[in-house]
Amino acid sequence: MDMTTFLQQMINGFSLGSMYALIAIGYTMVYGVLRLINFAHGDIMMVGAFLVYLAHAAGLGFPASVLVGIIGAILVGVLTDKIAYKPLREAPKISLLITAIGISFFLENLFNVLFGGVPKAFPAPDYLTKVLHPGDLYLPMTAIVIPIVTLLILAGVLWVLYRTKYGMAIRALAFDIPTVKLMGINADAIISLVFALGSGLAAVGGIFYAISYPSIDPLMGIIVGLKAFAAAVLGGIGSVTGAVLGGFILGFTEILVVAGFPELGGYKDAFAFFFLILVLLFRPTGIMGEDLDRSRF
Amino acid sequence: MKKVLSIAAAAALMSGAAMAKEVKIGVVLPLTGPIAAFGQTSKGGLDIAYEQNNKLKNGDTVKLVVLDDRGDKVEAATAVKRLLDKDGVTVILGEVASSNSMAMAPVAEKAKTPMITHASTNPRVTKGKKYVTRACFIDPFQGAVMAKYALDNGMKNAVIVTDAKQDYSVGLSKAFKKAYTAAGGTIAKTVLINSGDKDFNAQVATIKAANPAIIAFTGYYPEAALMVRQARAMGVKAPFIGADGVGFPELVKIGGKDAEGFMYTDHFNEAAASSAEAKAYVDAFHKKYNKPADTMGALAADAYGMILSAMNKCIDAGKASDDKECINTNLRGTKGFKGITGVININANGDAVKSAVVNVVKDGKFAYKTTVNP
CATH class of the missing domain: 3.40.50.2300 (Response regulator)
Known part of the structure; x- marks a missing residue:
C-alpha cells in the first residue's frame, strides 16, 4: 500500500469511526441511566432519517426538515417510554429488554408497511456531500462535519450531565431510583428527559448517517445499531467518552481489515466483533468502564 | 354395480x-x-x-x-x-x-x-x-456477456466487486472471471462487500490504487448505487458493469449523476422489444x-x-x-x-x-x- 492510499484509508477510518461514535453516544446514555440496552435505538435513528425524507418530500427546506426529523424522533422516543417502558419500571430488567426488541421490530415493520422496503434516495444537500481534494487525497465534507458534530454533542451531553440540575437528577437516577423519588424528584419526568435526549441524539446520528450514505430503508437501523452497540460496549457501556472512543476503534478496525486484506473484506464484521470479544476478555467492562457497580458516565 | x-x-x-x-x-x-x-x-x-x-x-x-x-x-x-x-x-x-x-x-x-x-x-x-x-x-451466461462486452470495448483490466453474502454475486463473479481471463483479460483485484453495508470507502481506495479499466460489480442495486457514488467522490473514473441485479430505478435515484454510464446485462429492455x-x-x-x-x-x-x-x-x-x-x-x-x-x-x-x-x-x-x- 502506498502512502496516498494509506492516508486515504486513515481518512476513511476516521470518517466511519466518527459516524459510529455519534450514534453510540445516545445508546450508552440511555444504558447509563436505566441499565436498558435500548435495542430500538437504531430504529429511532431510522425514524429520524425517514421523517427528514418525508418532510423534504412535502416541500420543506433541508434545515427545516432536519428539525422535523429530530423533534419527531424525540416524540416517538418519549411516547415509546410512556407506552411501553413505563409500565415495566418495577419489572425485571429482562422484561424491559424484550420489550425494547419488540419496539424495534414494531418500528421496522410499521415503516415497512407504510413506505415499503425499497430504499429511498435521501435528499442530502450538496454543501454536505461535496468532496474536498487536498493533493492526491479525497476528503468528504462529512468526514470534517461529523467529527465536529460528535465533539459538540459530546461536550453538550457532558455539560447537561455535570453542569445542570437535570443532569444531577439523571446521574442520581442512575444510582438509585427509589431514593431519588424519596428526595422529591419526579423520576418519570427525568426518565422521559433521558429518552428525549437519547432519541434526539439517535435522530442526529440517523440524519448524518443518511447524509453520508444517502439511501434509507426501514431496516437501515439494524446493522448500524448493532455496530453502535458494539462501540458502546467496547468503550465501556454507560461511559459517554468511552462510546466515542469505541466508535473510532471500531471504524478504524473495519477499514483496516478491508484495506489490508481485500480478499477478506467480506468478513470485516467478523473481525470487528472478534476484536470486541478480545477486548472484553481482558477488560470485561470495556476500555473506559471502571467497575460494574460504580461506572456511571 | x-x-x-x-x-x-x-x-x-x-x-x-x-x-x-x-x-x-x-x-x-x-x-x-x-x-x-x-x-x-x-x-x-x-x-x-x-x-x-x-x-x-x-x-x-x-x-x-x-x-x-x-x-x-x-x-x-x-x-x-x-x-x-x-x-x-x-x-x-x-x-x-x-x-x-x-x-x-x-x-x-x-x-x-x-x-x-x-x-x-x-x-x-x-x-x-x-x-x-x-x-x-443463468449466471455463467450473464457473466460471459459482461466479460465479452468489456473486452469488445477494449477494457482489458478489471477489478471484481463481489457481495460475499449473496450466492448470486459469488456465482456471477466466478463466471465473469472465467470468461474474462479466458479471452485475455486480467483481473487486477477482487474486493468483497456485504449486502446491507453502506460504507465502501475502504474498497474504493483499494480499487483506486489498482487503477482498473473496468469495475465488474456483481451485487445488487442498493450497494451498487452507494458504491458508485463513493467511487466517483474519490476520483475513480473507471466505468462499472453489472448484471440484472442492478437494473432498478433506485440505482439512478440513489446514485444520482454518479450512476451515469453504469452498464449492466439484463433480460429485457422495452426499447429492444x-x-x-x-x-x-x-x-x-x-x-x-x-x-x-x-x-x-x-x-x-x-x-x-x-x-x-x-x-x-x-x-x-x-x-x-x-x-x-x-x-x-x-x-x-x-x-x-x-x-x-x-x-x-x-x-x-x-x-x-x-x-x-x-x-x-x-x-x-x-x-x-x-x-x-x-
Missing part, C-alpha cells in the same frame, strides 16, 4: 364436457421485505399477463393464488407447502432471489409439482431437479402503470405464458389441464416459445437459453445498447 358405473360415466361426461374447471397457479414472491422491489415489479407484470389471458383452450379458467414470503427463504418454502396442501395448486411460479427459489425447489420436487422461477439465475436452482424450470438465462407479443405487453403496461416496462414484470409474464402454453399442449394431447406430469413435461420441453423477453428454449437442465441485452444509464434512464445472443 351397473348403476354405479353409469353414474360415474355421467359424472365424467358432465365434468369433461359441460363444466369448465378452475386450474390454480400458486405464486410466491417477496412482496414486502428487503427485496420487495423485485416482488412488486414481478407482480405488476404478472397481473398484466393474467388480464390478457386467463382462459385455456378447453374453456377452463386459470386462477392465481399469490403469497408473500417477505424475501425470506424459510417463509418461501412454507408458502409452497401451504399452496400445495391448502390451496391445491397445480403449478408453482416464483421466486426472484436464487436463495429463496433453492429453498422452494425441494418442496415442489417432493410433491412432483412443476415449479417455474421467472428470475432466479443461479445454476444450482434447477440442478438435479426434474420439476423445476426457469424462464431466464420488437415482436408482436412484446409490443402488446409493453403497450398494456404503459396504459396500466404509466411508466416504462421493467424486467421482472416481463419475466414473470413470460413464466406465466409458458405455464399456459404447457397446459394448452396437454389439452391438445387429450390430457386434463391440471395434469402435473404432463404440464411438467411440456414446460421442460418448451421450444421456440415467443415470449416478451425474446424466444425461449428450455435445455436439458431446465434452464432457458435466450438472448441478453446490455443497457447503460444515460440521462437518468436505462438506455438500450446491444443484444447478445447465446
Whole structure:
C-alpha cells in the first residue's frame, strides 16, 4: 500500500469511526441511566432519517426538515417510554429488554408497511456531500462535519450531565431510583428527559448517517445499531467518552481489515466483533468502564 | 354395480364436457421485505399477463393464488407447502432471489409439482431437479456477456466487486472471471462487500490504487448505487458493469449523476422489444402503470405464458389441464416459445437459453445498447 492510499484509508477510518461514535453516544446514555440496552435505538435513528425524507418530500427546506426529523424522533422516543417502558419500571430488567426488541421490530415493520422496503434516495444537500481534494487525497465534507458534530454533542451531553440540575437528577437516577423519588424528584419526568435526549441524539446520528450514505430503508437501523452497540460496549457501556472512543476503534478496525486484506473484506464484521470479544476478555467492562457497580458516565 | 358405473360415466361426461374447471397457479414472491422491489415489479407484470389471458383452450379458467414470503427463504418454502396442501395448486411460479427459489425447489420436487422461477439465475436452482424450470438465462451466461462486452470495448483490466453474502454475486463473479481471463483479460483485484453495508470507502481506495479499466460489480442495486457514488467522490473514473441485479430505478435515484454510464446485462429492455407479443405487453403496461416496462414484470409474464402454453399442449394431447406430469413435461420441453423477453428454449437442465441485452444509464434512464445472443 502506498502512502496516498494509506492516508486515504486513515481518512476513511476516521470518517466511519466518527459516524459510529455519534450514534453510540445516545445508546450508552440511555444504558447509563436505566441499565436498558435500548435495542430500538437504531430504529429511532431510522425514524429520524425517514421523517427528514418525508418532510423534504412535502416541500420543506433541508434545515427545516432536519428539525422535523429530530423533534419527531424525540416524540416517538418519549411516547415509546410512556407506552411501553413505563409500565415495566418495577419489572425485571429482562422484561424491559424484550420489550425494547419488540419496539424495534414494531418500528421496522410499521415503516415497512407504510413506505415499503425499497430504499429511498435521501435528499442530502450538496454543501454536505461535496468532496474536498487536498493533493492526491479525497476528503468528504462529512468526514470534517461529523467529527465536529460528535465533539459538540459530546461536550453538550457532558455539560447537561455535570453542569445542570437535570443532569444531577439523571446521574442520581442512575444510582438509585427509589431514593431519588424519596428526595422529591419526579423520576418519570427525568426518565422521559433521558429518552428525549437519547432519541434526539439517535435522530442526529440517523440524519448524518443518511447524509453520508444517502439511501434509507426501514431496516437501515439494524446493522448500524448493532455496530453502535458494539462501540458502546467496547468503550465501556454507560461511559459517554468511552462510546466515542469505541466508535473510532471500531471504524478504524473495519477499514483496516478491508484495506489490508481485500480478499477478506467480506468478513470485516467478523473481525470487528472478534476484536470486541478480545477486548472484553481482558477488560470485561470495556476500555473506559471502571467497575460494574460504580461506572456511571 | 351397473348403476354405479353409469353414474360415474355421467359424472365424467358432465365434468369433461359441460363444466369448465378452475386450474390454480400458486405464486410466491417477496412482496414486502428487503427485496420487495423485485416482488412488486414481478407482480405488476404478472397481473398484466393474467388480464390478457386467463382462459385455456378447453374453456377452463386459470386462477392465481399469490403469497408473500417477505424475501425470506424459510417463509418461501412454507408458502409452497401451504399452496400445495391448502390451496391445491397445480403449478408453482416464483421466486426472484436464487436463495429463496433453492429453498422452494425441494418442496415442489417432493410433491412432483412443476415449479417455474421467472428470475432466479443461479445454476444450482434447477440442478438435479426434474420439476423445476426457469424462464431466464443463468449466471455463467450473464457473466460471459459482461466479460465479452468489456473486452469488445477494449477494457482489458478489471477489478471484481463481489457481495460475499449473496450466492448470486459469488456465482456471477466466478463466471465473469472465467470468461474474462479466458479471452485475455486480467483481473487486477477482487474486493468483497456485504449486502446491507453502506460504507465502501475502504474498497474504493483499494480499487483506486489498482487503477482498473473496468469495475465488474456483481451485487445488487442498493450497494451498487452507494458504491458508485463513493467511487466517483474519490476520483475513480473507471466505468462499472453489472448484471440484472442492478437494473432498478433506485440505482439512478440513489446514485444520482454518479450512476451515469453504469452498464449492466439484463433480460429485457422495452426499447429492444420488437415482436408482436412484446409490443402488446409493453403497450398494456404503459396504459396500466404509466411508466416504462421493467424486467421482472416481463419475466414473470413470460413464466406465466409458458405455464399456459404447457397446459394448452396437454389439452391438445387429450390430457386434463391440471395434469402435473404432463404440464411438467411440456414446460421442460418448451421450444421456440415467443415470449416478451425474446424466444425461449428450455435445455436439458431446465434452464432457458435466450438472448441478453446490455443497457447503460444515460440521462437518468436505462438506455438500450446491444443484444447478445447465446
